[in-house]
Amino acid sequence: MRDQGYWLERLTAWGVLREGHFLLTSGRHSSRFLLFAPAFSLPRAATELGQAVAELFKRQDIETVVGPAMGGVILAHEVARALGVRSIFAEKDGERMAFKRGFALRAGERVLVVEDAVSTGGSVQKVLDICKAAQADVRGVGIIADRTGGKVDLGVPLKALMTLEIPSYTPDDCPLCREGRPLERPKA
Numbered sequence: 510m511r512d513q514g515y516w517l518e519r520l521t522a523w524g525v526l527r528e529g530h531f532l533l534t535s536g537r538h539s540s541r542f543l544l545f546a547p548a549f550s551l552p553r554a555a556t557e558l559g560q561a562v563a564e565l566f567k568r569q570d571i572e573t574v575v576g577p578a579m580g581g582v583i584l585a586h587e588v589a590r591a592l593g594v595r596s597i598f599a600e601k602d603g604e605r606m607a608f609k610r611g612f613a614l615r616a617g618e619r620v621l622v623v624e625d626a627v628s629t630g631g632s633v634q635k636v637l638d639i640c641k642a643a644q645a646d647v648r649g650v651g652i653i654a655d656r657t658g659g660k661v662d663l664g665v666p667l668k669a670l671m672t673l674e675i676p677s678y679t680p681d682d683c684p685l686c687r688e689g690r691p692l693e694r695p696k697a
């Protein structure tokens with residue numbers, strides 16, 4: 510199993526983890542920014558991440574991997590490829606998530622839910638809710654980067670390739686502003 514240092518190096522090389530001075534959507538400032546789209550745009554990187562998450566759950570006899578759209582779609586596909594099972598995804602439906610496109614789970618189906626990163630666990634919790642509504646047997650949640658420092662409790666086993674703390678500051682209290690570093694809007 511690869512260690513935290515390996516994944517930090519890979520995520521930096523793929524352009525997923527950036528260092529600088531960033532304006533977050535919350536209005537806070539941070540010296541680090543995490544965006545997984547650059548890795549999922551590289552098929553080999555996506556496959557490597559999917560294999561590593563699959564490895565964490567290979568003894569769970571998973572039948573179906575479920576990811577939330579958009580961030581979890583390619584990851585679910587790659588984890589499912591590594592496990593030799595199917596993948597489906599859930600989509601926003603108002604305030605909740607739903608299975609569309611004919612996707613469904615049966616009662617007792619052994620499911621793994623995956624997501625690129627969790628910070629509050631909100632979108633993963635919404636996927637768990639619809640898996641439970643279908644009476645599926647959720648064996649766990651697989652994450653690339655746990656940003657909660659292991660603090661989130663989703664009621665099922667959570668395993669992550671790495672834990673990552675990303676400190677943020679109010680503009681008044683930002684050490685990078687005091688250094689006069691230019692502020693970036695990373696998703697623009």
Ligand SMILES: [Zn+2]
Nearest residue numbers: 538683685686
């Ligand atoms: Zn700042």
